[in-house]
Every structure is written in C-alpha cells, then in structure tokens.
Amino acid sequence: LAKTTQPISMDSYEGQEVNITCSHNNIATNDYITWYQQFPSQGPRFIIQGYKTKVTNEVASLFIPADRKSSTLSLPRVSLSDTAVYYCLVGDGDSSYKLIFGSGTRLLVRP
Amino acid sequence: DTAVSQTPKYLVTQMGNDKSIKCEQNLGHDTMYWYKQDSKKFLKIMFSYNNKELIINETVPNRFSPKSPDKAHLNLHINSLELGDSAVYFCASRDGNSPLHFGNGTRLTVT
Numbered sequence: 001l002a003k004t005t006q007p008i009s010m011d012s013y014e015g016q017e018v019n020i021t022c023s024h025n026n027i028a029t030n031d032y033i034t035w036y037q038q039f040p041s042q043g044p045r046f047i048i049q050g051y052k053t054k055v056t057n058e059v060a061s062l063f064i065p066a067d068r069k070s071s072t073l074s075l076p077r078v079s080l081s082d083t084a085v086y087y088c089l090v091g092d093g094d095s096s097y098k099l100i101f102g103s104g105t106r107l108l109v110r111p
Numbered sequence: 112d113t114a115v116s117q118t119p120k121y122l123v124t125q126m127g128n129d130k131s132i133k134c135e136q137n138l139g140h141d142t143m144y145w146y147k148q149d150s151k152k153f154l155k156i157m158f159s160y161n162n163k164e165l166i167i168n169e170t171v172p173n174r175f176s177p178k179s180p181d182k183a184h185l186n187l188h189i190n191s192l193e194l195g196d197s198a199v200y201f202c203a204s205r206d207g208n209s210p211l212h213f214g215n216g217t218r219l220t221v222t
C-alpha cells in the first residue's frame with residue numbers, strides 16, 4: 001500500500017515562495033502525482049500534476065525526482081487567498097485505481 | 112453546468128436510520144469514486160467504480176453500499192447509521208490518468 005507523508009502545517013507571508021513536500025513510496029509506476037487545494041466547505045481542487053522532473057503552470061510548479069519517492073509543490077509569491085489545505089495524491093503501487101491522498105498540509109499566509 | 116454534483120449538501124439524521132447520497136458527473140468520465148473526509152481532514156478512499164463495475168472497496172463496512180446505475184452516476188446508500196459515520200463525503204470522477212474532479216461534498220451528521 002502506498003504511504004504518503006506531508007508536513008501538518010506551514011506558515012508564510014504574502015509575497016513569499018512556499019514549497020510543500022510530500023514523501024510517497026510504493027506508488028503506481030504508470031500514474032501521475034497530483035496536488036490539490038482545498039478551502040473550507042469545498043471539494044479538493046486540482047492544482048497541478050506531473051510524472052517526472054518539473055512541471056509548471058500558471059499557478060504552481062511541481063518538482064519530482066527521478067525515483068518519484070517525493071514531490072514538491074512550489075507556490076510562487078503566495079497571497080492571503082492561498083491559505084488552504086494542500087494535498088498530494090498518488091496511485092497505489094498495487095492498484096492504480098486506488099488513489100491515495102496525503103494527510104494534507106495546512107498553509108497559513110499572513111499579511 | 113456543474114461537472115460533479117452531489118445531493119444533498121447537508122444531511123442530518125439519527126442513529127439507526129438509512130440514508131442515500133447521490134452523485135452525478137457530466138464529464139463523460141469512466142471512473143468514479145467516493146471519499147470520506149473525517150474531522151481531522153483526512154481524505155480516505157472508500158470505493159471506486161469503472162464503467163459501472165466495482166474495482167476498489169477499501170474495507171468499508173457493508174452497511175455502505177454503492178450503486179452505479181450508469182457511468183454518470185454513483186450513489187452511496189448507508190444502512191443503520193452510526194455516530195462514527197459523521198463526516199463529509201466526496202464524490203469524484205476521472206478518465207484514464209486525468210486529474211480527479213470532485214463534487215462539493217455532503218456533510219453527514221448522525222445524532
């Protein structure tokens with residue numbers, strides 16, 4: 001069964017770059033690593049996904065080393081509205097249909 | 112034009128009752144999921160269906176019975192509700208290795 005580990009919480013200030021790392025082992029070899037953002041009373045919202053190396057979109061970057069045993073979500077220049085819980089999501093190594101969430105990292109952005 | 116919709120949004124009921132939560136997706140996805148989010152915000156996979164076939168049943172008590180009448184729907188029926196069933200239940204769908212799309216959740220409170 002895939003195991004994931006994320007920091008419970010992080011604090012930052014507006015305008016700073018925030019990096020959140022998820023450690024994961026026994027993940028599916030044929031599936032992406034995905035990150036989600038969740039605000040209170042809402043469903044998780046897709047941020048970014050990648051398979052290896054680096055992926056960048058308009059809101060974040062994702063760094064995945066060659067062994068795929070971890071991934072780092074990078075949020076450039078965070079704002080107050082980035083205060084949320086961030087989850088990594090991986091496919092289980094035994095069944096790629098089994099998508100396992102990390103425990104979530106609560107990010108607080110201060111003015 | 113909500114992509115994944117769940118009803119009801121809130122459900123308050125007494126122990127021992129039977130209740131259902133409905134989920135519909137209009138994205139044409141083949142795979143649908145139910146996740147449970149507890150008070151600590153852990154998102155735990157419960158079930159996964161692919162083309163109406165159950166493919167993941169993550170040791171959920173048999174009081175929980177998912178039903179997929181067609182690819183676009185995955186309903187969750189819960190018998191003999193217990194206090195510990197109180198949580199937020201999220202439905203999600205995906206196609207192949209695409210990102211999961213989530214509904215906004217159903218907050219179930221058992222008194």
